[in-house]
Amino acid sequence: MATSRALAEAPPATARRGQHPGIALTVIAATQLMVVLDITIVNIALPHIQQALKFNTTDLSWVINAYTLTFGGLLLLGGRAGDILGRRRVFVVGVLVFSAASLLGGVAQSSAWLLAARSLQGLGGAIASPTALALIATNFREGPARNRAFGVYSAVAGAGGAVGLLLGGMLTSWLSWRWVFFVNVPIGLAIALLAPLYINESERHPGRFDLTGAFTATTGMVSLVYGFIRASEHGWSDSVTLLAFSLAVVLLAAFLLNERRAPQPITPLHLFRDRNRSGAYGLMLCVAAAMFSIFFFVTLFVQDILGFSPLRAGFAFLPISAAIIAAAQFAARNQIRFGPKPFLMAGSLLVLGGVLWSTRIDSHTTYAGGVLGPTLMFGFGMGSIFVPVMLTAVSHVAPHEAGAATGMLNTTQQVGGSLGLSILVTVYGTASRNEARQQIAAFLRQATPQQAAEFRASGRLPAPYSSEVLVHGIASAFQMGLVFASLAVLIAVFVVKVRRPEAPSSETSPGGAA
Secondary structure, eight states: OHHHHHHHHHOOOTTTOOOOOHHHHHHHHHHHHHHHHHHHHHHHHHHHHHHTOOHHHHHHHHHHHHHHHHHHHHHHHHHHHHHHOOOOHHHHHHHHHHHHHHHHHHTTOOOHHHHHHHHHHHHHHHHHHHHHHHHHHBOOOOOOHHHHHHHHHHHHHHHHHHHHHHHHHHHHHTTOOOOOHHHHHHHHHHHHHHHHHHHHHOOOOOOOOOHHHHHHHHHHHHHHHHHHHHHHHHOOOOOOHHHHHHHHHHHHHHHHHHHHHHHHOOGGGGGGSSSSHHHHHHHHHHHHHHHHHHHHHHHHHHHHHHOOOOOHHHHTTHHHHHHHHHHHHHHHHHHHHHHHHHHHHHHHHHHHHHHHEEETTTTTIIIIIIHHHHHHHHHHHHHHHHHHHHHHHHOOOOOGGHHHHHHHHHHHHHHHHHHHHHHHHHHHEEEEEEHHHHHHHHHHHHHHHHHHHHHHHHHOOOOHHHHHHHHHHHHHHHHHHHHHHHHHHHHIIOOOOOOOOOOOOOTTOSSSSS
């Protein structure tokens, strides 16, 4: 309680041009939008990237994974860097690294060049993102002002994925796939120029970097995700798959052992002693696993089954963006009145309902009849969760550990998304292979000798049969998504016990920035 009150009452350093909370929040939110949408903005451009840089299908998946794995793996180090060196300073460095990497990605001439740029983008995002969230605590006092700021931040973070799909479709259709990278450069430069003028710097807390912890955490999570991705293509008995999982176990065990012994660990394990904070981390991990599956597989469905163009597919996700924004704003305005738990419970149930509805997808499903409804339900659920889960994660955290707490929240989101998607892709691949055998048998029973000979020569099923394979795989993946959504509901109901906060006094809750 004492640390929470100190964080609420201590006035941060003043920005050089006075107090401009609106501009400060715009800069912070724009950074989070840029970082988050880059996870999905590339999705729609992948076929064009594959053709231009001669990726094979397996390597193409690493255009996404190189970013998300580096981003998720180094978020903890980024949060710690902000605590030690000053959050605004680290924030600007992260934005500049991200912008430079985006420029390199846009001019890439080979697959290796692009993958290196995507990894560097992940590094920049890992530096900027946790400090962006922590800077809200630096620039807005606890109470309504901070809740509103979290509401804007959460809406941007939640809608960023859908916005990325829309923007990716527009840029790819109207300009070139390279512009999904170039678009970050002017935005990043503007943020880097405005941040020192309008964002307050945090107090620096002397310390050392836990490089051992950062290395074992990052490589351990990369190995774990790679194991699932490898299993989706080569099976669970593949020697490389087993090696990846074994290495992940060793590295993550070494990470936990190091964090217990390190004098200044990258992840203070005592943060998990708080039941509500641990619940918030677990809830975010499970919900992110379901969220990434919605974006990935629905995008696949509307383009490959419904025949949407990249631009039309992007527009198809606008309703989910609106739902996330509306729900996040409502949750932010009513935290004092109701507290976090009702929103966490209601949001988790909506997410579960959306995923459950999505499992009914088939080859006859239309956008209006079977895609719009579940994605809207999912969007309202996500928007309801983001604000209370963030507030719960940073509640009663000492100022010098705010970066670690927010870094862990971002890490659980990215790792949850990467792990969840890799697991669901594994389910999708297995189900698709099994369904393909049945569809091949059905086709050969009805095919003429000429059609059968053409199939054996090409290995490609006619469209109606291949569509059934794809849809069956997607529906099976959503069924696995129900596991993550159900876990989120259980955590919200039985683990998180946070109480409704008392209305803050005017002394501790001014209506604007500090």
